[in-house]
Amino acid sequence: MAQLLNSSFTPTTSSLRRQCHSLTPRKSTQIQAKIREIFMPALSSTMTEGKIVSWIKSEGDKLSKGESVVVVESDKADMDVETFYDGYLAAIMVEEGGVAVVGSAIALLAETEDEIAQAVSKAKDQGSVSPAAPSQDLPVESKVPDSAPVAKAAASVALTASTHPASEGGKRVVASPYAKKLAKELNVDLSVVVGSGPMGRIVAKDVEAAVVANAVAVAEPAKAVTPALGVGSGSVVPFTTMQGAVSRNMVESLGVPTFRVGYTITTDALDALYKKIKPKGVTMTALLAKATALALAKHPVVNSSCRDGKSFTYNSNINVAVAVATDGGLITPVLQNADKVDIYSLSRKWKELVDKARAKQLQPHEYSTGTFTLSNLGMFGVDRFDAILPPGTGAIMAVGASEPTVVATKDGRIGMKTQMQVNVTADHRVIYGADLAQFLQTLAKIIEDPKDLTL
């Protein structure tokens, strides 16, 4: 059990939560009356997310009620989405080709022209997080690639005679269509890539080479930093952007009155089930997330949160975030609708998310929409710990190692069972002790008799 969850979560690092709350609409409640959000519609009963096929209107266009604004691809077909209000399309938040979960904002609609600027800045607030997000794990990345390849390019430009004749001494970039596409995808600045194709043109493999070069350039300074941290006696090392964010979040979490409830759960049946369906690609993480989601479905209050200090915010979906340690960071990929998605799809989704997390390609909605967080340190032999509640959510569950334990049963016998300890941290403004206790009891029942997990 312990090694099955290949994720770790240190309770102090809910770094991504700040993105979560900046994406949620609550911040904007004051101005919502005039600037409306255009949401990803549910085009079919089975639709959970939609892909933006194309924007029919551009930013700044005037819209009148009933006009088609955007084409959305659902699981069934492409459909035109109409606006219900008059106004101006102020800002597009999800570009063509992008995917958004049902109900999330994809654009802002300003009522009057004057409000466009206001809406744009609002979109920036929300939007700035998303495109930059993948690189925030490794803040060094944003600086280093600039300088390193420039130096490299400058050097090679100087000594190579193969610059493209059409580039007019480097003023123009000559790159093949595929090279351009790749560069856009991989975020490579073509002006610093040296072409090796015919007439010095940049071809796809040059772009790929540049990506590798960047990665090396990034890795090296990172290495340089690590020993400095280790040796750092007597020296002061400033926070990186991410560490700064973690620090802010941790301080913010002090404003939330939390409490903790623990429970011991026997996992023999779960382990047996896991052994049985592992060949079908099911992971333990998915099983735990599923079990948690099923328990949350019966106790919606544990899936709620307190956003304004005055009310319960019940979430319509059960999105289980699971903390994953990545190289140089931590991220919480979200298994959306974990209660509804079957275990096999959930496992596949999890694998996809982990791969994306490693490649730093998670989209904001894939790590910032969790309604309940799971964290596991079992693989380090940790038998119990408690987690700090990420701001914006109601509860987080810390999962310890599953270990053989000597157990006395009611009938006076002594036996051996595999058990794990879980510990939930919750916001007491909305979730009370009895709520958590009942939730944990349900969770234990589900894990100890896990037949429902494969339904």
Add this chain to the structure above:
Amino acid sequence: MHSAISLSLSSASPITVRSYDGAGSSSSSDLFFRNNSAPSQLRFCGLRREAFSGCKSSSNAVLLKQLRQNMKISASLSGNGTPSKGFDYDLVIIGAGVGGHGAALHAVEKGLKTAIIEGDVVGGTCVNRGCVPSKALLAVSGRMRELQNEHHMKSFGLQVAAAGYDRQGVADHAENLAAKIRNNLTNSLKSLGVDILTGVGTVVGPQKVKYGKVGGSGTVITAKDIIIATGSVPFVPKGVEVDGKTVITSDHALKLETVPEWIVIVGSGYIGLEFSDVYTALGSEVTFVEALDQLMPGFDPEIGKLAQRVLINPRKIDYHTGVFATKITPAKDGKPVTIELIDAKTKEPKDTLEVDAALIATGRAPFTQGLGLENVNVETQRGFIPVDERMRVIDSKGELVPHLYCIGDANGKMMLAHAASAQGISVVEQVSGKDHVLNHLSIPAACFTHPEISMVGLTEPQAREKAEKEGFEIGIAKTSFKANTKALAENEGEGIAKLIYRPDNGEILGVHIFGMHAADLIHEASNAIALGTRIQDIKYAVHAHPTLSEVIDELFKSAKVKNDVSCAVAEPVAV
């Protein structure tokens, strides 16, 4: 339809884009229905020699019987009839392309003594330098695409080692196919007894044609009726220097002598699109240069958009729109091909491209020079021979030239091989005493990319314009390939079919399909338009399950005709 196609101009030239489609360039176009004529007609299909019947009455069996008898008779006559008194031939056709061939076969069947004058090779552009060889290349590119798509193969559970190709082998396939079809065409003409006269045909006066070598004395023959079917050649805009090696037209490209690493395709109509499909499958990278503001201008905008999403964006293709290529210089002395672009509106220089090759696919220009049109007072308009709706040639005074007709690309009405053939048949019907007007809106067109695009009738903007002018409502219905069992079995769920119709009477105005085998699926709609079948009737026709044709079935069923509008389609919610 015609206007849709001439929209596909990629330069300022007056030239109409011509389809490379071969949607039965010589077979399915033979199966040709008409609206108002007597319920039976028969023609020999050049390739298969089968009898088709276009009857819409219920007396099929009887008619077929008659037709078979006819066939026997004409066979025993060895086809060609005896000429009317005073003429060498009843009908002389100048040009043995698909149009001339179709007309000749039908003329023989009608008992006309027929001759066909060919100055080059039988089969014309379609068979030798167009739809036919391009289909061979596209067949290769389709397979390459599939084999290279690891994800696609994996989803089938198939494992394929890296796919490769032999350029010469691919080129040979195209050449062999063209040769085979050419022979079939020639044989079908010969076996029917059509006289094939070799040389350049010139109209020397009313009902008089001369043929022979250019500049030579030639032989003059007389004919009761004359059809000009001289077709077209690739259009090369001013400033473009074609060397046949690095700056090429479709004529050269079909020989596939090279597969350049980076090729610019000037024009994003049918020809350009199909070649982009071929070249990218074989490993080239492609840059489109399009004069209009959007790619694929001739297609229904919605279909064009989707096609761009599937056929262009994910492939190794980029594009410049709203620009003219003013000067294209072939590669020379180690210099690449250079292409100078100017803004289509402001005429200001925009960019210079330096690439390995350039394919000029800006459309096709009518091949009408040296036809002796001045002898009958006919002036071409931008090269096209003016005709009325019955393909009768109009002279410079606006009057009809008796006994002279022009079909196919040379008249520019609809530059498609099967349209030429249909026009030819229409003319033969007229000269054999039966009035006939071809409904061009019932002629389908197709683009054989992967997946294919096909269309018949009006595009949505055209339909809306017509609706506004004539004061009727239009309805739009769409179905997706994603919901089709057969398409999903093939892992080819990408695609839509779109129907534009009149909700008040159920008339089909246009059908557009983008998806697997779209070119084959369109005929249900084109036949319905040709026969005037309404949606409320055709929706009860049964389709085999599971087949792709169910996409069209659903399309008809999802249309809301008249009182059938009890519940509107669930509209998407927004904002």
